[in-house]
Amino acid sequence: xxxxxxxxxxxxxxxxxxxxxxxxxxxxxxxxxxxxxxxxxxxxxxxxxxxxxxxxxxxxxxxxxxxxxxxxxxxxxxxxxxxxxxxxxxxxxxxxxxxxxxxxxxxxxxxxxxxxxxxxxxxxxxxxxxxxxxxxxxxxxxxxxxxxxxxxxxxxxxxxxxxxxxxxxxxxxxxxxxxxxxxxxxxxxxxxxxxxxxxxxxxxxxxxxxxxxxxxxxxxxxxxxxxxxxxxxxxxxxxxxxxxxxxxxxxxxxxxxxxxxxxxxxxxxxx
Numbered sequence: 001x002x003x004x005x006x007x008x009x010x011x012x013x014x015x016x017x018x019x020x021x022x023x024x025x026x027x028x029x030x031x032x033x034x035x036x037x038x039x040x041x042x043x044x045x046x047x048x049x050x051x052x053x054x055x056x057x058x059x060x061x062x063x064x065x066x067x068x069x070x071x072x073x074x075x076x077x078x079x080x081x082x083x084x085x086x087x088x089x090x091x092x093x094x095x096x097x098x099x100x101x102x103x104x105x106x107x108x109x110x111x112x113x114x115x116x117x118x119x120x121x122x123x124x125x126x127x128x129x130x131x132x133x134x135x136x137x138x139x140x141x142x143x144x145x146x147x148x149x150x151x152x153x154x155x156x157x158x159x160x161x162x163x164x165x166x167x168x169x170x171x172x173x174x175x176x177x178x179x180x181x182x183x184x185x186x187x188x189x190x191x192x193x194x195x196x197x198x199x200x201x202x203x204x205x206x207x208x209x210x211x212x213x214x215x216x217x218x219x220x221x222x223x224x225x226x227x228x229x230x231x232x233x234x235x236x237x238x239x240x241x242x243x244x245x246x247x248x249x250x251x252x253x254x255x256x257x258x259x260x261x262x263x264x265x266x267x268x269x270x271x
Contacts, residue, residue: 009041013050013242017169020240021249024056027136027166029180029252030063032112036172038244044111047171048119052135060136062161063113064179065106065124067131070096071198072208074129076108098201099128106131112171128198128209130182159183166252172245175225176218180252184224184259186214188267220266228258 022028030051040046051061068074072093081089097104101124106113116122117133124133161180168180175181185191194215197208229237238249 014053017054032171036245
């Protein structure tokens with residue numbers, strides 16, 4: 001009986017996604033708050049099964065698999081070492097494992113992202129800070145093998161999704177978590193840059209890697225998303241309920257185009 005109930009519940013969730021506008025063959029960049037969705041049979045696995053049912057065998061599900069945990073320049077690290085003495089800080093740094101696309105978890109990205117990342121036939125990109133994981137068509141093994149998700153640099157990550165006219169699925173989350181807006185930061189004229197540092201493995205040897213890139217900042221993404229939704233053309237944003245949560249299905253391309261212009265206007269020098 002339990003298996004029957006699980007199938008029914010997942011089918012109901014898939015039907016809600018279809019009503020929201022998800023179609024077979026869609027490429028979806030998914031952000032999810034399972035707590036907001038409420039109880040779904042099978043938990044994160046049940047939600048993923050429902051999303052994959054909605055996009056069908058020709059569809060692709062992409063999630064952020066970011067890893068601030070292996071960086072000493074991230075807010076996550078600064079919070080972790082707050083109040084520690086120098087010896088304890090050194091111990092934290094020494095214990096940070098090198099990034100491995102096949103093994104390194106992404107706990108801050110949520111249960112659904114981790115479920116995608118650890119699913120058989122999932123692919124994950126190589127960047128040790130801002131990787132993406134994907135499940136989709138194109139291989140054997142029953143589950144289908146996705147083409148490799150976007151490679152580094154991190155700003156290039158949503159670019160193939162832009163070209164594919166993908167859509168963003170916000171399952172119980174708001175625009176504050178919308179990683180596609182980071183592509184707008186890269187497309188701003190002369191965006192500010194900063195140094196990043198993280199642990200990587202080079203020929204099997206653990207080492208720290210420092211690099212310079214665009215200074216990513218999601219602090220105003222909620223306001224950006226609200227402005228986009230107010231100005232969006234018909235069909236660019238669809239709102240509906242999945243489980244207990246208000247959810248959104250957003251066309252990625254117009255969202256990124258709007259973000260580029262909005263961020264350019266609002267992040268002026270000295271603001």
